[in-house]
Amino acid sequence: TQLLEQSPQFLSIQEGENLTVYCNSSSVFSSLQWYRQEPGEGPVLLVTVVTGGEVKKLKRLTFQFGDARKDSSLHITAAQPGDTGLYLCAGAIGSNYKLTFGKGTLLTVNP
């Protein structure tokens, strides 16, 4: 059983479109992180959300943590080819600082 379910698994869109990626669980997380991974490299942190209902913005990326801290979403406005990559969510439960990762959403933005 996957603790963190990400959807969709694959997403291919045209430059300029908007998109939302989801990260869902039946467990409550003390914090949740989003990473982006490019081919041949390790994941790189985009954002950490800690408070239920929290919304964080990073340029054209908007991250939201669900009120119950069981889910999160990543919304990209006016996607660009440079946004192409694997987006991973990762959650920490309680005081356990071991992160559990979702399987990721592979985003392709076509010019």
Place this chain on the structure above:
Amino acid sequence: NAGVTQTPKFQVLKTGQSMTLQCAQDMNHNSMYWYRQDPGMGLRLIYYSASEGTTDKGEVPNGYNVSRLNKREFSLRLESAAPSQTSVYFCASSELGRINSPLHFGNGTRLTVT
């Protein structure tokens, strides 16, 4: 600013051979981790070291051993490689004691076991 450095970048092994994957970080982080990444499986934790001198099993520890050599270095050993261990292995580090502390990853070791 090297961050987390992994060696080697690529490795091909025959079934039954052994090897050690090396990882070093220069950020003075206390915690270090080994993950494997497989298509459709995401990142799975193999072993971690919360601080120098301690190691603990993660989600998929069978077939692996680790050594926290010092604060900077954390190695992963495959004693008798199996085809099921074909994967991309990532080392990561983070500060200790902060539950929302980010992981800093290396660029991975791509291992093929034939």
